[in-house]
Amino acid sequence: MSDADDVEEANARFYRAFETLDVAEMDQVWVHGGHARCVHPGWPLLCGWDAVRTSWQRIFDNTEEMRFTLAQVTVNVGDDLAWVTCTENILSEVGERVSVTAILATNVFERTGDGWRIVHHHGSHVL
């Protein structure tokens, strides 16, 4: 597999971890550093893995189900960093409400000894 394939797979793995709604799965795909960053749609910037992890726990605690269909996935790979843009078409169930939403995402990955891991996720709504 090329580096681009590896990064695309790391990106898909991030969304599979998201779908499990299990923060232990997120632990496996993220960089656990103070430089990790995350912007959930409409949320303020979260700085550092502890804050990012807490946000996933909070989202997972309030979500019944979430299914992603990715579109427009493009991957750009450097020596030790890579960035991906994609559209997340999301089927989610929060409380009793089922909704379908399109989110634009920028995801940044770092090459680590354990392969590519996500270090930054920026998701936002299209108005």
Add this chain to the structure above:
Amino acid sequence: MSDADDVEEANARFYRAFETLDVAEMDQVWVHGGHARCVHPGWPLLCGWDAVRTSWQRIFDNTEEMRFTLAQVTVNVGDDLAWVTCTENILSEVGERVSVTAILATNVFERTGDGWRIVHHHGSHVL
């Protein structure tokens, strides 16, 4: 200057180019490739330099003045790619309306023969 200083300066240069409201200044700071990407707050994903450049022209044609004060700027540098997150505190004048808005931005830079250039900008509102 360290690589991180150079990238922070490239990031500042992008916002100075934005403030000029002159697309020729944007030409100087962007990567002109098909892989350039841009998400203006609430807009769909723009793919390729031609689409990105057209969007700047459209924004500049409809903006009287724009002043940025950056906060929470963090820089992460790899061998040939770098990524920045920051909060853009924007004073803008569109038509007769002056507004102050906070936008979260992710900016990705490529190391080129002419220094670091922006290849992706993702801006979004905090709700």
